[in-house]
Amino acid sequence: MNILITGTSRGLGFQTALELSSREGCQVFALSRQKEGLDKLLKTALQKHKGAKIVPLHFDLEHGNFQDLFLEIKKHTSHLDILINNAASIVVKPFMDLTEDDFSKVYKLNVIRTASLIRLLVPLMERTNGPRAHIVNISSMGGFQGSMKFAGLSAYSSSKAALAGLTESLAEELKEKHISANCLCLGAIQTEMLNEAFPGYQAPLTPEEMALYVADFALNGSKYFNGKILPVSLSTP
Ligand SMILES: NC(=O)c1ccc[n+]([C@@H]2O[C@H](COP(=O)([O-])OP(=O)(O)OC[C@H]3O[C@@H](n4cnc5c(N)ncnc54)[C@H](OP(=O)(O)O)[C@@H]3O)[C@@H](O)[C@H]2O)c1
Incomplete structure (x- = not known):
């Protein structure tokens, strides 16, 4: 099982890569900008599970050249089973202070x-039979329609709502290719992103706890869900 996860140098992506690399038969392609984070991931994964298979992809999703990335992945495999789109950026500012550049930065990534x-990556995921491939888009409760919203997050939350909407379209357009696409709208997790955005806020879940759920969902969810936007939250109504 070949799994590509974006944003794996820290936080939820780091822990999800760690978890999946310890599962039998899984090879994880771990994509991030910071080499130190990827080195730490590799080291920790091998400590946790001697046979852990991680291919680090040192890549900037915002500015990198996708053809180079494709060639790098193709050196290791010709097919992918799971793509977890986890990397994200956030801007915390009152709506009236946001600039077009703020919106562009957040929407771009x-x-x-x-x-x-x-x-x-769809050409590496499509198939004609067998288990469906799975695209898992990581959104936020802020991007879930009807959820409680937090002041200062309009650019971030609306970008996450766009990602959720995109997921529904992908499910329709990719269904003949045997690819399921689902979106997890996560509640608060105690990561660096949360600490930076809301210093002192206490989240109900650790990245390790949420990563267990994301890993299991990524492995099994394509059998049961397609085009679904699922709230995963203890705290947010
Ligand atoms: N934490 C929460 O409370 C919470 C709640 C709901 C949803 N989420 C969602 O969960 C996901 C993970 O959040 P997190 O809290 O773990 O975030 P985080 O601690 O900020 O980690 C984000 C990861 O994305 C990577 N990244 C950022 N920009 C990138 C780029 N241009 N190219 C490649 N990688 C990039 C970062 O690595 P590099 O700097 O090495 O590139 C980092 O590994 C995000 O989609 C977030 O929106 C989080």
């Missing part, structure tokens, strides 16, 4: 480049 990555 969270929506536009994520969509480009999906287009790049």
Whole structure:
């Protein structure tokens, strides 16, 4: 099982890569900008499970050249089973202070480049039979329609809502290729992103706890769900 996860140098992506690399028969392609984080992931994975298979992909999703990334992946495999779009950026500012550049930065990574990555990798995921491949888009409760919203997160939350909407379209367009696409709208997790955005806020879940759920969902969810936007939250109504 070949699994590509974006944003694996820290936080939820780090823990999800760690978890999946310890599962039998899984090879994880771990994509991030920071080499130190990827080195730490590799070291920790091998400590946890001697046979852990991780291919680090040192890549900037916002500015990197996708053809180079494709060639790098193709050196290791000609097919992917799971893509977890986890990397994201956040801007915390009152709506009236946000600039077009703020919106562009957040939308570029969270929506536009994520969509480009999906287009790049669909040819490696499509199949005619057997278990369905799975695209898991990591959104937020802030991007879930009808959820409680937090002041200062309008650019981030609306980008996450766009990612959720994109998931529904992907499910329709990719169903003949035997690829399921689902979106997890996560509640708060105690990661660096949360600490930076809301210093002092106490989340109900650790990255390790949420990673267990994401890993199991990524492995099994394509059998039961397609085009679903699922709230995964203890705290947010
Ligand atoms: N934490 C929460 O409370 C919470 C709640 C709901 C949803 N989420 C979602 O869960 C996901 C993970 O969140 P997190 O809290 O773990 O975030 P995080 O601690 O900020 O980690 C984000 C990861 O994305 C990578 N990344 C950022 N920009 C990138 C780029 N241009 N190219 C490649 N990688 C990039 C970062 O690595 P590099 O810097 O090495 O590139 C990092 O590994 C995000 O989609 C977030 O929106 C989080």
